[in-house]
Amino acid sequence: MRFPHLFSPFAIKGVTIPNRILSTGHDTDLGRHGLPSDGLIAYQKARAKGGVGLIIVQVVGVHETARYTSEVLMGTSDDAIPKFKALFEAIKAEGTRAFVQLFHPGRELLGRSNGIAQAACSASSSPAERFRIVPRELATDEIYDIIAGYGSTARRMAEAGADGVEIVASHGYLPVQFLSPKVNFRTDEFGGSDDNRLRFMREVSAAVRRATSDDFIIGTRISSNEYDIEGFQDDETLAVCRSLKDSFDYFNIIAGTSASASGAVHIAPPMTVGNAYLAPFAQKLKQAIGKPVFVAGRINQPHEAEAVIASGSADMCGMTRAMICDPLMPTKAREGRTDDIRACIACNQACIGHAQLGLSISCIQYPESGREMEFGTRPRTARPKRVLIIGGGPAGMKAASVAAEIGHAVQLWESAKRLGGQAQLAQLLPHRGEFGGIITNLSRELELAKVDIHFGKTATAEAIATEKPDAVILATGSEARLPRFERGEGIEIAHAHDVITGKVKTGKRVVVYDWLADWIGVGIAEKLATEGAAVQLAVNGVCPAISIQNYVRDAAIARLHRLGVTMTPFSRLYGAEARTVYLVHTAAQEAVVLEDVDTLVVCSPNRPRDDLVPAIRALGIPLHVIGDALAPRTAEEAVFEGLQAASRLH
Structure with missing residues (x-):
């Protein structure tokens, strides 16, 4: 033993x-x-x-x-x-x-x-x-x-x-x-x-x-x-x-x-x-x-x-x-x-x-x-279907493994060279390395269910029509976008995703604007402060990370406090130029001006990748849209909707 x-x-x-x-x-x-x-x-x-x-x-x-x-x-x-x-x-x-x-x-x-x-x-x-x-x-x-x-x-x-x-x-x-x-x-x-x-x-x-x-x-x-x-x-x-x-x-x-x-x-x-x-x-x-x-x-x-x-x-x-x-x-x-x-x-x-x-x-x-x-039992289907799942993030991975366990013939198309979607980013921030375990665990479920996975496969209306699936589950996730705000010269502006992946290196004086108020803003602030930057975290909420579980939130705020990060709540981004970031205090509706800023890092909501929806519907194929492709949220909703969509294929 x-x-x-x-x-x-x-x-x-x-x-x-x-x-x-x-x-x-x-x-x-x-x-x-x-x-x-x-x-x-x-x-x-x-x-x-x-x-x-x-x-x-x-x-x-x-x-x-x-x-x-x-x-x-x-x-x-x-x-x-x-x-x-x-x-x-x-x-x-x-x-x-x-x-x-x-x-x-x-x-x-x-x-x-x-x-x-x-x-x-x-x-x-x-x-x-x-x-x-x-x-x-x-x-x-x-x-x-x-x-x-x-x-x-x-x-x-x-x-x-x-x-x-x-x-x-x-x-x-x-x-x-x-x-x-x-x-x-x-x-x-x-x-x-x-x-x-x-x-x-x-x-x-x-x-x-x-x-x-x-x-x-x-x-x-x-x-x-x-x-x-x-x-x-x-x-x-x-x-x-x-x-x-x-x-x-x-x-x-x-x-x-x-x-x-x-x-x-x-x-x-x-x-x-x-x-x-x-x-x-x-x-x-x-x-x-x-x-x-x-x-x-x-x-x-x-x-x-x-x-x-x-x-x-x-x-x-x-x-x-x-x-x-x-x-x-x-x-x-x-x-x-x-x-x-x-x-x-x-x-x-x-x-x-x-x-x-x-x-x-x-x-x-x-x-x-x-x-x-x-969902405590997983009965086998009496009517196996050919199921195409587009997208290999947590939503698509869960949907694929469950559908295959039920007895459907499943193909999973992922345009990238590896699985995980947004979870690949989550694991890169300080103290979030274990989050990558969700990819490991779901990958093993795919392996045990013997799902047919195609990497580097870009889904198009023509490719889907050629495949002729009985059902499509669209789990294409979401993509980064900057919000609308006034922008001028004299300040570097970067999206959070580019900072997480190392695509953008910030200056020494950084404002992190956090509309999401989740783990991303506090994580980037901690990462940059640990690397030696002077960081101000301006969050559109009553406190940083208000959207996540309070034990996780409070531990993160404690670390930021120890690192000397300035935290400003009730902030909405208005504009940025000439090393200055302009905010609106969301409760008072008054201006908040942050000066001597080298880089503004923006943590903002993503846009759903749902461009294929009209084309799939035009083909007359039953379609289930799940996870961020339906509406950008968290891994919890993505995995649950993967389970739910696959369970409804009977």
């Missing part, structure tokens, strides 16, 4: 987990009315069927004050038991073990009832800066009521068939609000001393134990480091875990806090963060407490997890996003088919990004995730 440590069983309190791969608790927005939906059951069943050893189901609220989003799962009534039972049975039927997270957010509360912001509660009335929440201080009897809620919710989960529960004390939620001397200013039995601040966690553990049984598994998830100057550091967390070692059967290590911009980045660390970066702390904790330790944090590939387990750093590895991207990752790894694994690129766009938008979870590379009810 290639990964002997990773695929060895792990026993904890009489429960044997078949391997060391863990799907950590994560929001899916697939709950409905506070209960697991059929969609959530299908989602988790797909991961269980894919071979994961343990699934820890997403947070379940233990008290009415714990409703931190509109679709949070709730365990406050016995009415919840049947639906959770169906979920746990679906998971365990595949040989996978099932735990569930017990949760109270405290002051980290976003939920609204009838459109009204809820009153948050916490250990003390300590404001939370990220969501601008001012909580009320919990009365002592309310604290004991919440503690009782942990116990009664655990009982319901045990009756429903869970193998264990995990108390969420990570990411700045209620338990750590009691633990933190920076948040908890109480002077009663729940504050004032280290021992009193530990009382909430100890009482929760005791309540859960009383409500279940001695052999029921009770763990906790805790952040090793909150990555904020006001938050817990490694040594403080280590001391807390030592004090609590007799209260829990295992400790699950993650990092970060929901309470601050710097800490929140580590809730789902983007590709700028190193792989398996929390393993050293996990190893230190395991040696200190002699209890099972689980760890997550950018463990994407089986060889990374194997190294963590083999070194004794942890007993289980959280590989959650790896299995959002490829539910079959464990099975493929066990069978030695590592080249077939669709590797996560940590873009955060459709996993945590969807959850933050109130949308069901998915993946830009594998849009079937979260949509198992619609």
Whole structure:
């Protein structure tokens, strides 16, 4: 076996987990009315069927004050038991073990009832800066009521068939609000001393134990480091875990806090963060407490997890996003088919990004995730067609592989000498190298599906007519264009694409005008600043990169700040001449003038390459236009529309 440590069983309190791969608790927005939906059951069943050893189901609220989003799962009534039972049975039927997270957010509360912001509660009335929440201080009897809620919710989960529960004390939620001397200013039995601040966690553990049984598994998830100057550091967390070692059967290590911009980045660390970066702390904790330790944090590939387990750093590895991207990752790894694994690129766009938008979870590379009810199976077609796909970017690649899997005869025409389209550019910017993995992964899917690929093939109406396909999928993407603005002499003007590819070298003083407010503008600004240019980033938005997932955005803004890049929001380009860039402040409608500029770099929307549409329609061939050829957007829409178009060919 290639990964002997990773695929060895792990026993904890009489429960044997078949391997060391863990799907950590994560929001899916697939709950409905506070209960697991059929969609959530299908989602988790797909991961269980894919071979994961343990699934820890997403947070379940233990008290009415714990409703931190509109679709949070709730365990406050016995009415919840049947639906959770169906979920746990679906998971365990595949040989996978099932735990569930017990949760109270405290002051980290976003939920609204009838459109009204809820009153948050916490250990003390300590404001939370990220969501601008001012909580009320919990009365002592309310604290004991919440503690009782942990116990009664655990009982319901045990009756429903869970193998264990995990108390969420990570990411700045209620338990750590009691633990933190920076948040908890109480002077009663729940504050004032280290021992009193530990009382909430100890009482929760005791309540859960009383409500279940001695052999029921009770763990906790805790952040090793909150990555904020006001938050817990490694040594403080280590001391807390030592004090609590007799209260829990295992400790699950993650990092970060929901309470601050710097800490929140580590809730789902983007590709700028190193792989398996929390393993050293996990190893230190395991040696200190002699209890099972689980760890997550950018463990994407089986060889990374194997190294963590083999070194004794942890007993289980959280590989959650790896299995959002490829539910079959464990099975493929066990069978030695590592080249077939669709590797996560940590873009955060459709996993945590969807959850933050109130949308069901998915993946830009594998849009079937979260949509198992619609796309979970790939039935063979009863009427094979000759399908021509024009364009080898992400949209065309996905459409081609899916259409071929279904049983159609597929040709993919790509005018360039390689596949990837706009993704080839994305991987060239700082800290975006992993984005090129989408090309590698989709290329492998094409190979496995045995798609007939023609490089250097330019599509024309005549060539299409000669081919006589039964259907055409047009995925020709988009092309760069500069927007309209007043231009004069005395300043170099370049499009972002030319700077990314190195076709244009800028001067020493650069303005990057960013209409898109996505990863391109911040990436170019970082690239040029790192190369020594004095950079001003003028963004047509309330802040740089406002269009992308906030952990990725905030990490990028932090890097630009450290590099000394000047960032100007609310900017619309008006004109440029004589080493001067003229902007309009979009809110104030007043002029903003930037002087002594050598080069203006423009990040502007592309134009769809849809010139073939009229000619194909004139031929009477059924046509599907997808991705940027339909409307310039992101890789997520491109890949999803490739899946959708191919699935509709039946």
